[in-house]
Amino acid sequence: MLSVERLVKRYPTGDAALRGVDLEVPAGQVMALIGPSGAGKSTLLRCVNRLVEPTAGRVRLEGEDLTALGAAALRRARRRMGMIFQEFALVERLSVMENVLSGRLGYVGFWRSWFRRFPPADVEEAFRLLDRVELAESCDKRADALSGGQRQRVGIARALLQNPRILLVDEPTASLDPKTSRQIMRLICELCRERGLAAIINMHDVALARLFVERVVGLRQGAIVYDGPPDGLTPEVLTTIYGAEDWSEARRRGGADEEEEEEPEVDEQRLAGLT
């Protein structure tokens, strides 16, 4: 569904951030892109929706060559790719509802969006999504009044309101505590399953990746060095991705986490009661 071919990105500063990346993501697949900081994960995602212009190579979404599109066609293509950001990237001074509705900007005209007169169907869908991410009662709050986890859920709702075919997710949990991180990852993966969405999720937490995805791609210095199931992340593989280190901790934590998953409800309720 998404195919990246020989993608190269060299920044004007001279850094070769991507050196010929080939990647194929079938419809409905949720995959993790892991790699050390500076490996080029964010650059790869941004080249897909052309927030960053690739230097060479091709990106195809459902057969359409995104790298060849003019400005108007690119905007239309972007509607099919929802993006979720590490620092949430919400417009802080707008309300939760306005932030979510901004996911429809590619579909409505300028004046409609300026006067916040979105089609009733869009507003209804926005409410449905806010219900789904459990923020319906916060829809009139300003985005800067929310906690990190809540903000990320607004970001998720915004991306989904685009009615995308694929989610591009850039370190969704890097600014969150471990527990909220899990909840957010679970939410993203559930939503992808419900809606049959594909997703590329950048992350640097190997243990977290193991828990939630079916496929892991390892990026190092702008090149793919691993592509396979999470179980294949042996210490040797992790060493090629991240460099030499003792990996028993990351691997064991992955296993331990899986056991914990059996009884998360109690824990969650206890925490919910506290807040």
Added chain:
Amino acid sequence: MPVREVAGVRDWQRRARGRRLLGWLGWLGGTAVVVASWQAISAHTMWTFVWDAPVQGADLASRMFPPRWAYTARLWRPLWDTLNIATLGTLAALVPAVPVAFLAARNTTPSATLIRPAALLVIVSSRSINSLIWALLLVSVIGPGVLAGIVAIALRSIGFVAKLLYEAIEEIDRAPVEAVTATGAGRGQVVSYGIVPQVLPAFAGISVFRWDINIRESTVLGLVGAGGIGLELQASVNVLAWPQVTMIFLLVLATVIVSEWVSARVRHAII
């Protein structure tokens, strides 16, 4: 290199030796300039007048006191004009200042090589001419009166507002702009959703701040015939009616205090 090794001990200083010497030379030069300037000023000053100043000042003060309270009745109207000059002038400036700011900001300008310099030129020319001088020119173009004052205030304010606003635009958080772009929004929508909410508080603050400055500037515009309380001031000074001048000063002072208070309140409410 600020780090040296002396007998195996690493020493660190903020600046290397050459730089330090240069710093001292700078200070020396500065002092020399001050001394020289003082001598030049002193040579062109008639010191007898200066020594006489306290006496003259006391004399003037005695003639200015007490203020002529009854005169206020004739001042309300010009004061109202002054407020209108400031307020309408500010509003008239905001309309062109906003697009100019967006054209001048590096991250929103359509063309950094052509349009941005043009917008910056507008800003610089507006800012470099004082409103009193604008008024002087305008009085001879459109004739004396309130309109000349309004236009003078507006012309002076465009650059001020546009400059502060474009700096605010350049300092926004880029992440929401990226996020809005990624949804497939058009250029105008990216500005209205990603940028406008971020600069709106700054814009409101700048506008009120400029209004506050304009109240003060519009009190003197009458001196060159551009309407407002300055006209009365000039008339009173011309006939040496010092108690009336005092009265005008007091009224202007009160107005400025009120406008300052209002602008502080408004800015506090937004931020």
